Amino acid sequence: MKKYTFFLCFSFLFPIVSNAQTVEERRNIAKFSNQEGNSELAAILKKENFDRKIRLQNFITNNPTFPIIRKIGDIGIEELLDVLPNGEKIFARTTNSGAALTARAQNLYNGGSLGINIQGQNMIAGVWDGGNARNTHQEFMVGGNSKITLGDGSNFQPHPTHVAGTIAAQGIDVDVKGIAFNSSILSYDWDSDLSEMLDKASTGLLVSNHSYGTGSLSSLWFYGAYDSRAKEIDNICFNNPYYLPVIAAGNDRNNTTPPASVQINTKEGYDMIFGHANAKNAITVAAVNQVLNYVNPSNVVMSAFSSWGPSDDGRIKPDISMKGVNVLSTLSTSDTATGYMSGTSMASPGVTGVVVLLQQYYNQLYSSFMKSATVKGLILHTADEAGTTVGPDYRFGWGLINATKSAIAIRDKNSTTSTKSVIEELTLNNTATYTKTITASGTSPLKISISWTDRQAPISNNGTVDSTTKYLVNDLDIKVSKDGVDYFPWKLQGMSNTSAAATNTGTNDVDNFERVDINNPSGTYTITVTHKGNLFGNSQNFSLIATSDNLATLSTNEAIKANDTKVDFYPNPAKNYIQINEKDKDLLINIYDVSGKLVLTSKLVDNRVSISQLVKGGYIANFINKKGEIKSFKFIKE
Numbered sequence: 001m002k003k004y005t006f007f008l009c010f011s012f013l014f015p016i017v018s019n020a021q022t023v024e025e026r027r028n029i030a031k032f033s034n035q036e037g038n039s040e041l042a043a044i045l046k047k048e049n050f051d052r053k054i055r056l057q058n059f060i061t062n063n064p065t066f067p068i069i070r071k072i073g074d075i076g077i078e079e080l081l082d083v084l085p086n087g088e089k090i091f092a093r094t095t096n097s098g099a100a101l102t103a104r105a106q107n108l109y110n111g112g113s114l115g116i117n118i119q120g121q122n123m124i125a126g127v128w129d130g131g132n133a134r135n136t137h138q139e140f141m142v143g144g145n146s147k148i149t150l151g152d153g154s155n156f157q158p159h160p161t162h163v164a165g166t167i168a169a170q171g172i173d174v175d176v177k178g179i180a181f182n183s184s185i186l187s188y189d190w191d192s193d194l195s196e197m198l199d200k201a202s203t204g205l206l207v208s209n210h211s212y213g214t215g216s217l218s219s220l221w222f223y224g225a226y227d228s229r230a231k232e233i234d235n236i237c238f239n240n241p242y243y244l245p246v247i248a249a250g251n252d253r254n255n256t257t258p259p260a261s262v263q264i265n266t267k268e269g270y271d272m273i274f275g276h277a278n279a280k281n282a283i284t285v286a287a288v289n290q291v292l293n294y295v296n297p298s299n300v301v302m303s304a305f306s307s308w309g310p311s312d313d314g315r316i317k318p319d320i321s322m323k324g325v326n327v328l329s330t331l332s333t334s335d336t337a338t339g340y341m342s343g344t345s346m347a348s349p350g351v352t353g354v355v356v357l358l359q360q361y362y363n364q365l366y367s368s369f370m371k372s373a374t375v376k377g378l379i380l381h382t383a384d385e386a387g388t389t390v391g392p393d394y395r396f397g398w399g400l401i402n403a404t405k406s407a408i409a410i411r412d413k414n415s416t417t418s419t420k421s422v423i424e425e426l427t428l429n430n431t432a433t434y435t436k437t438i439t440a441s442g443t444s445p446l447k448i449s450i451s452w453t454d455r456q457a458p459i460s461n462n463g464t465v466d467s468t469t470k471y472l473v474n475d476l477d478i479k480v481s482k483d484g485v486d487y488f489p490w491k492l493q494g495m496s497n498t499s500a501a502a503t504n505t506g507t508n509d510v511d512n513f514e515r516v517d518i519n520n521p522s523g524t525y526t527i528t529v530t531h532k533g534n535l536f537g538n539s540q541n542f543s544l545i546a547t548s549d550n551l552a553t554l555s556t557n558e559a560i561k562a563n564d565t566k567v568d569f570y571p572n573p574a575k576n577y578i579q580i581n582e583k584d585k586d587l588l589i590n591i592y593d594v595s596g597k598l599v600l601t602s603k604l605v606d607n608r609v610s611i612s613q614l615v616k617g618g619y620i621a622n623f624i625n626k627k628g629e630i631k632s633f634k635f636i637k638e
Contacts, residue, residue: 103351119182206356225460247285251344253272272309371425423543425542575612
């Protein structure tokens with residue numbers, strides 16, 4: 001086990017209660033898990049955990065007066081979890097009403113502006129933390145039963161109880177009502193967290209909260225490092241593609257003790273995120289002040305403590321921002337106790353609650369849940385701008401979470417109204433290119449994103465300060481083109497210039513979420529998704545998200561391999577002709593309208609077929625080549 005310390009922020013796990021996700025829903029999610037890979041990983045984690053406990057017990061035996069658990073502040077704790085063979089101690093430490101308003105989640109509730117009733121009903125969130133949430137608190141008792149299931153004991157602590165309340169407090173005291181106040185919680189302590197996360201993810205858990213950090217308290221290298229815990233989190237997520245851990249960024253920017261103080265003095269507060277918060281497939285949360293009415297980026301004020309990125313390889317961390325200052329929630333000292341806390345630990349469960357709401361809404365509309373790459377991508381795609389520069393940065397990530405915008409994108413997926421969105425879960429094969437043609441217009445930017453759950457990197461950092469190794473395994477690229485102009489995704493400059501503004505002049509080679517923004521869109525745009533090198537595993541699942549004031553999907557072409565039987569043609573949409581790139585000459589092209597009626601039969605002359613006589617609309621064309629293969633494609637006639 002590598003050098004770790006756990007630092008609390010907030011975490012949730014899912015409860016097995018009567019109003020939880022149905023058994024059938026969890027089984028359906030579990031079908032997509034790599035159960036063979038999960039079994040192999042479970043054996044590795046079991047051995048690592050066994051070895052850790054032996055080392056820890058030997059240390060306790062030889063040092064009986066050493067404080068294994070120490071109090072931090074009013075409600076935080078620090079616990080010794082491991083002592084490495086070299087003597088280095090590994091700790092876990094907590095990283096300590098307005099939340100729904102800041103996240104714009106209230107619009108999803110019954111009576112909200114969206115006209116829906118999404119409040120977390122029948123949903124479950126997992127919480128791992130420094131102890132367990134008080135399951136008898138009035139905010140968790142419904143009809144004599146608790147909404148909290150205790151996964152491994154009843155060590156009630158203020159921190160996990162506060163975290164759980166931010167997600168699921170039902171609002172008997174209206175001032176502590178949680179983000180997803182009708183949801184349920186499965187509460188675990190942080191001991192054996194990876195094994196327990198793997199177990200729950202493999203049986204259908206969608207989201208869990210982790211308001212703590214893990215690392216060494218005495219070493220600089222772990223800041224920004226892709227360590228073995230980050231690697232193991234990525235492996236769990238890749239094997240279980242619907243599972244999303246939400247992790248607090250940490251509170252080290254007001255830490256006056258080394259090594260944190262060294263980072264503050266030498267790097268001005270950047271490069272301070274560590275442990276599992278640097279995982280590629282998790283969503284890492286920064287803490288900001290409450291935002292009652294977002295108008296522009298200046299409304300989003302960074303807290304004095306929230307840790308800033310990047311990861312050592314330049315990835316955008318944190319990913320998203322949420323209220324984490326003066327959050328009122330439940331406490332464990334009694335069944336009615338409440339109190340204020342500040343920290344990224346308080347911001348993280350707010351995001352976890354939003355994930356619960358979005359998954360519930362998507363399932364209500366489409367009878368399925370989103371893959372974790374989709375819901376993570378949706379949250380980053382729809383975030384409101386924050387910070388002093390355009391695009392993402394290493395302080396606020398992609399900006400302030402906006403649950404309302406995310407819900408609207410879900411609602412308008414494939415809609416027939418004037419405001420549309422694209423949310424698709426796709427696969428890119430090795431050497432292939434994916435293209436999609438859309439039209440967009442309006443004063444709001446056209447935003448087009450790809451998001452994917454990447455494989456664990458083959459290596460991890462175990463002691464190198466500011467390692468330059470890049471940990472992206474399958475490097476996808478998105479580009480949007482119109483009239484010979486290419487638009488590229490945002491990218492930051494990494495450790496070489498942490499405070500520099502993001503650029504969008506080329507491809508991104510470090511992040512597994514990429515977003516292209518086009519201001520004042522007008523006309524037809526072609527989305528192209530490719531990859532660098534070879535795809536490990538010969539394919540990569542990815543999610544495509546697009547939003548604009550007025551958006552229409554025109555075509556998709558998942559070409560393009562030399563041996564592909566699909567059709568390479570252009571333009572689309574077309575006005576007068578279609579160029580079909582086929583070696584055979586004088587092919588007979590049949591064209592049908594959307595009802596299936598044959599409307600045109602024409603020869604292919606010089607690889608062109610005239611369509612000038614067709615009325616505007618969508619069509620399907622097919623032909624038989626000299627090999628006897630039947631080929632078909634869809635196109636739009638302008």
